Every structure is written in C-alpha cells, then in structure tokens.
Amino acid sequence: MRTAFCIINTDSDLNRPDTQLKTDTVQAQEIRKGLRQGEFKAFLQPKFDLNSNALLSVEVLARWKHPDHGLLAPAVFIPTMFRENLLDDLLHNLLQQGLAHQIVLHDKGHRFGFAFNLSLSQLSNTNFLEKLISRLEKHPLPLASVTFEITEDGPTIADEVCIKSVIRLRQLGVRLSLDDYGTGQSSLFRLCQLPFDEIKLAGEFTRQILSSSKHRSIARTTVMLARELGIQLVVEGIETEEQRCCLSEMGVRIGQGYYCARPMPFESLLAGLTSRNNNFAA
Template structure:
C-alpha cells in the first residue's frame, strides 16, 4: 500500500541514512527525501516544498538537529518530527521539549538502531490522525482583540469534550471541557490563537460562564440518556482573584438546577506559585460547593509540594509527557509511580493524561492507576457528537 506521506530523512551517516530511506519506502511512503545535516535539509525543503514528516538524527557534523528545529519551526515546511538518535533517554526527553518549543509537532521517538515496526506504528499514527482536529497556528499568529471578542459574542468559541475513563472497566468517569474556535473560514483553531488574548483582556470569565451554560445543558441531556458525567472546566489563576467568581458559578448552577458536585475545576500548577487570600478563598468555596479541584499538568510547573499540601485540591492530573516516554525511560516510570503513591498518601485521586496505546494502559494498570484520559479512548468532540458517542461506547464496553 502506498501512503500519501512525504518524508525527509536527516542523518549524517550514509549507511544509516540509506537504511532509513529504504525502510520508509518499504513501508509505502510515496516520497522520501534525504539530507546529511540540517543545512542540506533546509535546502531540500526549499527545492521540493513541505513534507509531512522529518525523521531526524540529532548529532550531525554540520547543522545539528537542534538548530534545524529552530530554523524550520516557523517555516511551515515540516508537519511532524520523529526523533531517531542514540543519545541517552534523558537527553532525548529534553529534545522533545525543544521540538515543541520550536513550534513543531512531535510524532514520536524511535531511538537507534531504527526498527521498522516502531516506524510503521508512527506512520500509522500520522495517517490515522484526524486532519480537522486542530489547525496548527504558531503562537505568534494570535488573533487580535476585536476578532476574539466577535468570536466570543457570535458563539464561535465552542466547547469540545474529551472523556475521562476508568482504565480497568472502560467506564466513562467524566469529560473535560476544551475551548475550540470554529472559525467560519479557517476551520477549527487551537486555543493558542485566542486564549492569550482572552487572558490579556480579562475575558476568561465570559468564556467560562458560556462554557458552563452549554456544558450543564449537555450534562442534563446525558443524564436523560442514563449517563452521569462529571464535567471539568479549566480555570486560570487570574480568575481566582475575582471576588464574584464563586457566586457567579453558583448562579449558573441554580439556573440549571445543577449541583456543584457534578463539576471539577482544573488549574495548572504553574499558576499556583502565589495564592493570595482571595484566590485561596475561592478555592475553598468551590470545594464547599461540592466541586472537585484538580491540579492540571502536574509535574510540568514549578509549585512546591508544600503548596500541594496547603491548597484544597483533591485530584492530580499528571501531564501526558510522562506517559509518552513510559516504555523507554525509567525516570518517567519513577515519576508516575511516585505521583500515584503521593496521591494515595494525600487522599487525592490521580488522573493520567496522554494515553494513546493499550500497552500504556496495561502498564499504568500494573502501577495501580485507575483513571486516565487520551486518544486511546476518545478524542475531543463536540457536544452533539458526544451524545451520539456515549451509547455506542457503552455498548462496545459491554461486549468487551
């Protein structure tokens, strides 16, 4: 089978480069280009145009992989990166962060020597990824204030829902609400385009309250179908400084005849370095309403364990980066095990993000994890799609 995928191989060793090129062709890639270093790769891209994937070594005598990532990140000439390097696992993990910070999508890390099966899995992952999930827009291409205000008032900023699962039974525990911009001309746009604007002009509360209104309606519709869904909303630390936050939330709950125990509020730990009195009061009031409080992207910020003990959270969401490298990096296994133990010791549930394979699910179950979220189970979807998907998912789970 021929795959409509264009791949560029960056490798300075001629034999290894030839092996990679031949392997990709045997796997069915339509077009495979090659370069001995980053400089030659940039020249090839200028000549042949954009490629879907760049398979990159990191240590090269000419322009190395790191410089190539920086140079190509803003060009739009590379869709995704596959790292192929013999560097140690801890260094490759740092490089994965560099790829993301360069504005590129990391498809995977196959290490060295190159194995055909691992590469085939990543090609299939690329092929099966929905093309309309998000249009990648670099952070520098943020929308202007007037565009975002109009999108908010016109209802173009819509909630998408990603389910959370019990890893053992497959039962749906709840959904996380994610904002997407349904642009009339550009399609579905990433939060990177509009969230910084909402934050800068203090429009986050307006988005939250609109999302709550829509999500609580969906929660009721799901309940009428026999599904009880906890709904999780993302909160920014800036919103916790608003004195009227919890009273506004209580007002929306009252309009929908809903209870706070059906809600979770997720905050990234990087925003919790300082918690003034008003913020702490809002956190306590949210818990008093019966809502759950979750520290999102745990392990990626800079808050101390002391803050974890001081603030009234009862859920930890471990960042998906630790799962993506679970199989080949002992440090990530240690972080996951330690976080699960920490959660149990503190009486906090632990939800692990980024689960994409059944192998990862089985490893997490073996470690004692029971709740997870990721593309293995479901991608973010619209409310209408979620209501159609719930009965199908339930029937599938019962058959299995």
C-alpha cells in the same frame, strides 16, 4: 451508567483543529465578536477506566468554529485571550454549554462528571467568583459532579483571596483537581495549600514512561502520593496500549488521552453513547 467505549479513526475536520494559524493573526476584536456570536464551542474529552474502558467523566475544552479559518485549537486563541483578559468570558461560555450538556446526558441515564479549566489568577477576581457561584447555584444536578481543574499560572504561594475563593467553591460542593501535576514549580505547595480532590499527572510523563526509568519512578511515586493523601489520580496523555498497560500495572485507574478518545463535539459523544457499539470518534 458506566459505558464502555472504543476507538474509531476518522478524518473529520471536527477532530483535526487547525493549529497552524499564527496566534498574532487572531485579533482581540475578532475573538470578542466570536464570543458574542457563539463561535466558541465546548468539546468534550472522556476520562476512562484503564481496566474496563468505562467512560467515567469528561473534560470540557474550547474550540473556535471560525467562519473563515474553520475549527481552531486553543493554542491559536488562548494567548490572546489571556493577554486581553478574555478567559473569564470563555469559561462562562463553556460552563453554560457544558452544564447544559450534562443535564441532557443525565436525563438519558448517563451520569458523568464534567470538568472545566480554571486558573488561580481568575479566582483572585471577586466579581468573577460571584458570577461563577451564581451560575453554579442554578445547576439542578449535584455540584459534586462538577470539577474545576486548577491550572499552574499563579504565584508559588496562593494569596488569601485565592484561598478564600477556593474554600467558597468547595463549600458549594464542587470538586477541585490540580491540573498538569509535575510541570509547575509550585505543585507540591498547591497540594499543601488547597483542598484538592484530584491530581492530574501531566502527559509529559506518560509520553516518556516506556523509555525513561525516571519518568516511570515519578509516575509510580505520584500513584503512592495520591493514595497517601486519599485523593483521586488521573493520568493524561495516554496514546498507546503499551502506555495504558504500564500505568494500569502501577495501579493507575483513570486515564485520558488520544488512545481512547480525542476531544469531540457533544453530538459525537451523544451518538457514541446511543449507538449499538458505544463507539467514539477519536
């Protein structure tokens, strides 16, 4: 089912996570406790058809419902998680929640793909990979509906272990997306090395697309590159109608950004899908 949706502005705290809290005030012990107690929640941000406004899929993003500080954005806790090697625990947590949400939506007739963020450095860990594959194999829905967005945090040339890990994931049937394309030095190398199904053009280009001819040229070239490679293109960071129109005229079909929907808890997504007007909190 393809569901059209629109914007609702809201002052809900759930849509305004606290990014002012200093990262050095969040201790690893506190994060570990939060993981154990289920304080990290999967928020969902739609990807939509720029022409029809149909909701096509969602990206799963982390928010921390801190007992003292309220809802915290990733910028507050991800640096500490990275330093303390806790990103694997976070991904497994989000995967468990996200796949469960996908099943609920599927049973209600909403067959959306779900995307999760995954770094190449995580794929260098064979124990992590085995645990990840074990969880995916238990998912009752086709794994082609699951995408991993690969982040640019690894070496310029992916090592043999990473490449083998990626191949194993592809053999399961999951999709792979090159996240934040255009911001990492190794983006073009990644496209040559690994079997991506999708490119996500970074929001930095969208933000400058109306004022900079260079940014427009790069976006237009990326559209042609994706078409030439036969892979899907998603453009991030769409915040205005003017940006949407500009990208649509270039041939971009799929977009993501605050223009249509902010990351939201599953309950808000479900309520929007089942409401008469298919409205989503933005």
